Amino acid sequence: MNLAKFPRRRYTAYDTPIEFLPNFTKALGGPNIYIKRDDLLEGAGGGNKTRKLEFLMADALAQGADTILTCGAVQSNHCRLTLSAAIKEGLKCQLILEERVANSYNKNASGNNYLFRLLGVEDIRVVPGGSDMMAELEKLAEELRAKGRRPYIVPGGGSNKIGSLGYVACAQEILSQTFDMGLNIDHIVCASGSTGTHAGLVAGMKGENANIPVTGISVNRKEDVQRKAVYSLVQELAEELDIKTPISMDDITVFDGYVGPGYSLPTDSMVEAVQLLARTEAILLDPVYTGKTMAGLIDLIRKGYFKKGENVLFIHTGGWPALFAYTDVTLEEK
Numbered sequence: 565m566n567l568a569k570f571p572r573r574r575y576t577a578y579d580t581p582i583e584f585l586p587n588f589t590k591a592l593g594g595p596n597i598y599i600k601r602d603d604l605l606e607g608a609g610g611g612n613k614t615r616k617l618e619f620l621m622a623d624a625l626a627q628g629a630d631t632i633l634t635c636g637a638v639q640s641n642h643c644r645l646t647l648s649a650a651i652k653e654g655l656k657c658q659l660i661l662e663e664r665v666a667n668s669y670n671k672n673a674s675g676n677n678y679l680f681r682l683l684g685v686e687d688i689r690v691v692p693g694g695s696d697m698m699a700e701l702e703k704l705a706e707e708l709r710a711k712g713r714r715p716y717i718v719p720g721g722g723s724n725k726i727g728s729l730g731y732v733a734c735a736q737e738i739l740s741q742t743f744d745m746g747l748n749i750d751h752i753v754c755a756s757g758s759t760g761t762h763a764g765l766v767a768g769m770k771g772e773n774a775n776i777p778v779t780g781i782s783v784n785r786k787e788d789v790q791r792k793a794v795y796s797l798v799q800e801l802a803e804e805l806d807i808k809t810p811i812s813m814d815d816i817t818v819f820d821g822y823v824g825p826g827y828s829l830p831t832d833s834m835v836e837a838v839q840l841l842a843r844t845e846a847i848l849l850d851p852v853y854t855g856k857t858m859a860g861l862i863d864l865i866r867k868g869y870f871k872k873g874e875n876v877l878f879i880h881t882g883g884w885p886a887l888f889a890y891t892d893v894t895l896e897e898k
């Protein structure tokens with residue numbers, strides 16, 4: 565695969581570290597757990613969207629955009645990072661927030677919502693849960709075009725085939741780093757939401773013939789729906805990148821048992837995971853994505869799915885600013 569043929573902006577000047585987690589590993593008594601610190605990417609708090617935006621913003625600039633539009637939930641990391649990237653490029657940014665949980669939008673809320681305002685978002689529009697977000701973005705783009713502006717739409721989560729190239733690049737970065745470290749990774753575990761991270765890693769590992777399985781922990785959808793969504797994006801990427809290694813549905817693994825009552829709603833196992841990593845390694849997870857994903861990893865270790873002696877790499881996709889919108893629940897003792 566030659567990713568250099570795709571236009572890319574660079575927002576992070578270094579490879580994010582891969583670290584061993586000795587205390588966390590010991591506390592669980594299972595496989596050796598390593599972490600890819602994508603929470604240390606740039607963008608006022610960092611996270612996986614930074615990698616996707618390197619390719620998406622390059623596309624926006626190539627099209628002569630002056631305003632970036634995107635959408636997300638009320639505490640969206642993706643919205644914060646898209647706004648950050650727009651600032652870096654000297655572009656305006658407007659957000660459409662979906663109230664996936666009724667009445668969850670509060671103009672004065674902390675966490676990412678506070679950061680939208682601190683970072684100087686041009687405008688925020690709030691729409692009810694279940695709205696057709698792409699249609700809302702198109703409508704806003706039309707309004708702006710009528711005023712002579714040049715909007716560019718970044719899809720929810722940045723998970724189209726352009727944005728997902730960020731995680732194909734991440735797969736290459738992981739392979740080069742672990743080769744340097746003399747480390748053989750047996751499994752990769754990541755959050756599976758709007759699918760770009762999961763699909764990009766699968767496509768990247770296949771494209772490099774690396775044979776490292778990727779396990780996605782769903783943060784929202786049911787297993788069958790999520791597997792199909794990931795697979796369809798992987799197929800688009802495989803075509804775009806001319807990947808010859810065959811890829812089948814069997815290569816897409818999703819566990820959906822850690823969502824709890826719904827997207828962004830707290831679970832006991834999320835709280836346990838957030839507290840355990842904070843208190844053994846001083847690394848902050850988030851309540852919506854990485855906390856539930858780590859809860860999945862912990863449970864799969866306890867069930868013997870990942871075994872002692874194996875090396876498991878957890879992708880820390882970021883999101884800790886959202887903790888400040890969940891302070892009470894994440895301090896509860898479970």
Ligand SMILES: *Cc1c(COP(=O)(O)O)cnc(C)c1O
Nearest residue numbers: 641757758759761853881882883
């Ligand atoms: C968006 C997000 C994810 C999910 O990644 P997708 O590519 O949308 O599947 C995981 N973790 C954090 C912190 C996120 O903000």
